[in-house]
Amino acid sequence: METLNELMGGFAAAMTWQNLLFAFLGCLLGTIIGVLPGIGPVAGVALLIPLTMNLDATGAIIMLCAIFYGTAYGGTITSVLLNTPGEAASAITTIDGYAMTKIGKAGAALTIAAVGSFVGGTIATLGLVAAAKPLGEMGLLVGPPEFFALMVVGISLLVALAGKSMVKALISGALGLLISMVGIDPVAGAPRFTFGSDNLLDGVSFVAVIVGVFGLSEILSYRKDTSASMVQAPGLRSLLPNRTEWRRSAPAMARGTGIGFGLGLIPGMTGSVSSLLAYGAEKKFSKHRSELGKGAIEGVAGPETANNAHANAALIPLFTLGIPASPTIAVLMGAFLQQGLTPGPTLFTEHSEIAWAIIASLFIGNVLLLLLNVPLVGLWTSILRVPASILTALILLFMVIGAYTINFNVFDVFVMIAFGLLGLGLRHLDIPLAPMVLTLVLGPLMERSLRESLEISQGDFGIFVNRPISVVLIGLGLLIVLSPLLKLRKPKALNEDPET
């Protein structure tokens, strides 16, 4: 009952016209990012963080969350119409989605994908509501040692984000941690790696680094024109699926919700894995599995529902434990920190009203996404007709504004350029970028909590094993790190996951 009251309070706060506008703008921008090939959700969310700098914390996070799950649907549109996924998690949808386009059923595929995304996203958000209170109460028991242990679990996700090479992932992770250590040391107050520059005393700007490493390096590695001049938007009449398609989609959506929700809770699993496994489930359990690959509606409904259920479920570890389950969530966590909010158990004790307003906005955002996406399919596809030279120029414009407005200092634009070149180098050497963003966000929190804990215990490491929550979490982190040795292997899909 108390949870319901708090959720209602959250709805009251989220339904002010300003917050509704932020949710609407977030869905709009997220869908555009999802539609555009080349700008992934990580760079997209980072690029738009500066737009939210002057907003109050609730409005800013509502908008960024909307951008985050908006990208999950935006990627579907190009998968279905162009056979080109706007983001990695929609790649599997190309198989049946594009096949449906070829037989004149693109509209039905897009509508089912939108409805599936709504169903998956809403059910996952209900899961967040259920988990928030019990896990949030843990906040009262969390001191520096427990917080350090949570960060150990978060950092251990490097194993899951390693991609093909653990060595390269560790290099990427070490670089992220080193970058995060530039500036005044949080405990002793000593300047570290500032090279005598006053601009570096406050550290390297998180937004400038992410925009450079993920966004600018993407532009620098462009090789061909990505515009699509031959896109034909489906007419409004063809958007409505028939009764058989609705009936066939329902079980696929149910399976997709279960898979996406379950995997979204597991840190390190990305949306791509959920959509791949959901497609696999359709191949195994669907009554019409023989039609998969030839334009079966289940091939769209299952993966797309799983993708959005995953995106929303992945917010549960962030909100309740402060663990970012994917690189995009890590960027979102960085935005929380910039707004003075620390995601995790303490969020519900220290900023309860903001936390519930954001959760309520997730429900509203899922409805907005449904209302926004289906009728505006024509508009989204027209974005793809904008020539690449114009898109590139406009993206660069936003990058410069984004980097400059963090501290209103051109130094951050130079930081963005430098990290753009670093990102290009890392891409060229096939070094994954995801571990870097994870350690960049979690590194400073981990270092601070470790050193605060040891100050409390006067240098005695026993503080981490004498406290039950801390010892369990550290054990869990070690289990994740050692899982490759214990042959607790991750799914093959994760090794080939483009998001890592």
Next chain:
Amino acid sequence: MAEPRLKGRIAKSVLAGISVFVVVGVYVLVSSIDLGLWTSLGPGPGMFPFAMGVLLVAMSVVWLFQELRNPSETPGGVDGRLVIAVVVSLAVLAAVLDLLGFQLSMFAFLLYHLKVRGRRGWLSSLIIALAGSVGAFYAFNYGLNVSLPTAGIPLLNSIGL
């Protein structure tokens, strides 16, 4: 785009990358010791960077051995002209942003990318460059209350740039 290199030898770019990581790692190790690894209250400011320096050097050495044993295929080269054009234009923009102000410097930047690099027509280039510079300036300054820089040169500043 160049074809991926055939297996056999370690690619120069991979070797260069490993060397850079080793150099950075060693620099971090040395600097961390100066910062202090341990104090009476536990780890000092240099402890975490020291650990990362060790990890960076160790992983770079392991990577080198992996490459010696089984050289990996590196992707084809990047488009050098694109990289230079984007990076130099961004650096020039950043250098003159406070001097010429956002509107003028961004107008020139966008015009370069649209007209010179993108080979778009004059009319569309001018309209987009104006919207992206003057339009963005007013949208951010008055719509979002985010101040973009005005010109440091008094003459330009006096005419609203």
